[in-house]
Amino acid sequence: xxxxPLILTVFVACAVEAIEALTIVxxxxxxxxxxxxxxxxxxxxxxxxxxxxxxxxxxxxxxxxALRLVVGxxxxxxxxxxxRKAILRATGYKSLHDEASAYLREVAAAKxxxxxxxxxxxxxxxxxxxxxxxxxxxxxxVFIVITFGxxxxxxxxxxxGAAAAVVVVAVTGVLVRAPLAKVPENAMKFVVGxxxxxxGIFWGAEGAGVSWPGQDAALLVxxxxxALVSLGYTVLLRRPRxxxxxxxxxxxxxxxx
Amino acid sequence: MRRLRSIxxxxxxxxxxxDWRVAVVVVAALALTAxxxxxAGVNAWWLLxxxxxxxxxxxxxxxxxx
Numbered sequence: 001x002x003x004x005p006l007i008l009t010v011f012v013a014c015a016v017e018a019i020e021a022l023t024i025v026x027x028x029x030x031x032x033x034x035x036x037x038x039x040x041x042x043x044x045x046x047x048x049x050x051x052x053x054x055x056x057x058x059x060x061x062x063x064x065x066a067l068r069l070v071v072g073x074x075x076x077x078x079x080x081x082x083x084r085k086a087i088l089r090a091t092g093y094k095s096l097h098d099e100a101s102a103y104l105r106e107v108a109a110a111k112x113x114x115x116x117x118x119x120x121x122x123x124x125x126x127x128x129x130x131x132x133x134x135x136x137x138x139x140x141x142v143f144i145v146i147t148f149g150x151x152x153x154x155x156x157x158x159x160x161g162a163a164a165a166v167v168v169v170a171v172t173g174v175l176v177r178a179p180l181a182k183v184p185e186n187a188m189k190f191v192v193g194x195x196x197x198x199x200g201i202f203w204g205a206e207g208a209g210v211s212w213p214g215q216d217a218a219l220l221v222x223x224x225x226x227a228l229v230s231l232g233y234t235v236l237l238r239r240p241r242x243x244x245x246x247x248x249x250x251x252x253x254x255x256x257x
Numbered sequence: 258m259r260r261l262r263s264i265x266x267x268x269x270x271x272x273x274x275x276d277w278r279v280a281v282v283v284v285a286a287l288a289l290t291a292x293x294x295x296x297a298g299v300n301a302w303w304l305l306x307x308x309x310x311x312x313x314x315x316x317x318x319x320x321x322x323x
Contacts, residue, residue: 069291077274078274081275084275088317201306204287204305205304208305209290209294210290210300218302226306229310237317
């Protein structure tokens with residue numbers, strides 16, 4: 001695989017997470033204060049970079065077969081999570097992730113919280129809100145950067161994809177000064193889910209000892225097949241909903257974001 | 258202890274997610290593939306995709322029926 005598909009996959013996955021992190025950062029910055037918000041964001045980015053710097057070179061030392069087996073399994077499991085969520089959202093069984101309402105919730109909580117300073121941080125609430133938001137959303141990106149980068153022995157290319165996504169989302173956020181609610185987040189998650197699952201299947205099976213027909217070219221079949229099956233499930237699940245539009249929400253719909 | 262438990266819960270949710278059965282099917286399929294390849298000499302490249310699609314269908318079915 002060349003570096004381009006690697007960079008593009010990491011870019012899209014990272015952009016989705018960066019949009020969610022941006023919502024939290026904007027809520028903290030606009031309602032509390034920017035200095036503490038940027039401090040929280042900067043510390044989270046340093047922690048994330050340290051994780052990549054520590055795990056990236058270490059994981060590439062593993063034998064390729066073992067690495068592909070473990071990483072393939074993790075990617076398949078992780079990708080299926082994303083696909084499952086995206087399909088449930090696309091078919092109406094789970095509510096769509098709404099950045100505008102998420103932003104309003106964070107703003108309300110930020111306005112209600114009391115101000116307190118610690119050390120060089122003037123507003124501890126803004127700092128922790130920004131730190132947690134960036135760190136938690138960033139961990140998924142780190143996972144994808146390390147697994148994809150290590151498998152391709154090209155962590156640098158994966159980091160470029162992730163960094164480009166963060167810059168694009170951050171610049172857009174600064175220009176718009178509002179959560180990026182119009183970005184088709186569910187569609188992006190669907191695409192990333194397909195890519196993660198496909199690479200998980202490909203690398204996992206290779207790690208288990210399989211020899212794919214057509215070698216690396218098999219990926220060109222695996223990705224469209226995963227996409228078609230996922231779209232097929234989406235179409236199949238949509239039909240009964242059209243007949244029963246008033247069916248009760250699932251427990252997941254109620255409890256998860 | 259409480260913090261350790263919450264860290265464990267975070268990583269479980271991060272990796273395994275909403276449906277642990279999917280993770281079990283993927284791991285079992287990989288183990289079976291390895292056995293077929295190394296012990297029986299069968300190049301079972303088709304097994305993991307089939308199991309992944311079945312696991313996704315099963316998980317979606319469970320989620321939409323509850």
